[in-house]
Amino acid sequence: MTIKSSPNLLLTSVQRSYDAYLALETSDSRDRSLGIKAMARGLSRSFDAILEANTLDLEMSREMAIPDLLIEWLKLTPERLSQTVEILESLAELPDPIQQVFNAPYRLNTAGTYCQLMPLGVVALVYETFPELGAIAAGFCLKTGNSLLLRGCNSSTHSNQVIADILQAALKETELPTGCLEVLSGEQGASIQDLVTQHQYLSLVLPYGRPSLVEQVTQWATAPVLKSAMGNCYLYWSPTVDLDMVRWVILDSHASEPDPVNAIEKVLISPNQNPSILVRLFNILQEKGFELRGDEILLAEFKDYLKPVKASEWNTPYLDKIISFKVVNNLSQGIAWMNQYSSGHADCLVTDSYAESRQFATEIDSALVYINNSPRFDRHPNQGESLFLGVSNQKGHYRGLISLETFTTLKQVVQGNSKLSI
Structure with missing residues (x-):
């Protein structure tokens, strides 16, 4: 025909x-x-x-x-x-x-x-x-x-x-x-x-x-x-995980060029997170050229490091070197927040708890789920049959x-x- x-x-x-x-x-x-x-x-x-x-x-x-x-x-x-x-x-x-x-x-x-x-x-x-x-x-x-x-x-x-x-x-x-x-x-x-x-x-x-x-x-x-989809990916940082893991996951997620497809732009943290460790992370990210923003709780304590984040930003991708931080009471609350506000294509968890990893994998409503790993996007990651x-x-x-x-x-x-x- x-x-x-x-x-x-x-x-x-x-x-x-x-x-x-x-x-x-x-x-x-x-x-x-x-x-x-x-x-x-x-x-x-x-x-x-x-x-x-x-x-x-x-x-x-x-x-x-x-x-x-x-x-x-x-x-x-x-x-x-x-x-x-x-x-x-x-x-x-x-x-x-x-x-x-x-x-x-x-x-x-x-x-x-x-x-x-x-x-x-x-x-x-x-x-x-x-x-x-x-x-x-x-x-x-x-x-x-x-x-x-x-x-x-x-x-x-x-x-x-x-x-x-x-x-x-x-x-x-x-x-x-x-x-x-x-x-x-x-x-x-x-x-x-x-x-x-x-x-x-x-x-x-x-x-x-x-x-x-x-x-x-x-x-x-x-x-x-x-x-x-690209941008507005979330990370939940379990309070028992060391700084090196979080630092690597965030920075590596922003390393894909030129597409910021899976770059982590929002980080959810526990109220029990050590303040000195947070300051170390803020310093590392600022040295790498990131602009940092935070919710009212974090802004009150870390006003020298963070700018205020607008409510509309939680469901909006930055597609730039900007990261916003928010306090949530626990992983369940973090998952609920991600399911409502993330782009739903790639969300992350860093934890040393098997129970938390299983809960996250089961309950998060995202196309791609990353646990203790960077979500960095690459069109040809293994130089083999994986092409995206x-x-x-x-x-x-x-x-x-x-x-x-x-x-x-x-x-x-x-x-x-x-x-x-x-």
Whole structure:
């Protein structure tokens, strides 16, 4: 089935993506892996051109008074580009995920039953800065047999376009269908709202950026949305745990670059916490450039270290080197507070109590739970088969680390025996 194209640029691109998905769905996994390798080679040969375009975007963004946070996300380096190439190379070497077959959760008499992972279809990535994210998403989608539509923000127009041109030129050298990677921009008149309402063609919309972007896309979209999340992660500090563990978990969580996905921004402490240990932690964090805030109880005792925190901040991510502290009576109260105010995608506990660890793991309503470990996010943490695009905090299509499996759906097959008489 081939859909007739439309003179409308956006609709033509969406239709071309849909046609490409129909071809990718039955494509050979080796061809898709070769396409990913071609994209990696194209990027590795083009660092100078990408960085030159990125410099232009940075200059324009500063003139337009774009927030420093977005400029940091926008700024590409040879290291960030090298990591992107490594991720693509690793994706190309992985086994084909859409060939995985699972036992079905049910049995039917006289019939064989099984489940198989299949591509979703057409995926639209709406992303704020992070120019390299388009290349990484292209690798994820191609590996899983999906076509991809990219819609970046205006502040990264030049970087996005150069990277897209490189990727599309690389894909032309392969046997993959035209349209498996389409690029749209605001300058072409392709609005985000128009894109995410193409539900007759789109199987998934993935917004990536500040919470305001994610929520806006979610409100507009008529196609299914996978909400990514970053920031506003909580830590409960059990009073018997030493300072070194807490210091490491907090600082390491902020070390992921450039995405502050799982950075701890709020710390809940016991009223029995040793004041001298708190002062030591405050000094360490301030020396590392953190701004510290506290509730009324802590502010009264540590006014030389803390600024007041507004009530609205407890459920709002800072996405910056800011940490707020709050006193809660016990772990149960801390869990209740987190379940109400955290972003719900990654929350932490440091404790030496097994009972507390089990209570936290059972009662906390978060996609990712970390106990005595840093929640630091890395797209390629083990240089092996673990590859992640981001983290989702929603319940529904997918929750947790956004991996290759996130871009697949399940097909259930029931195969009877034609030789049986009726």
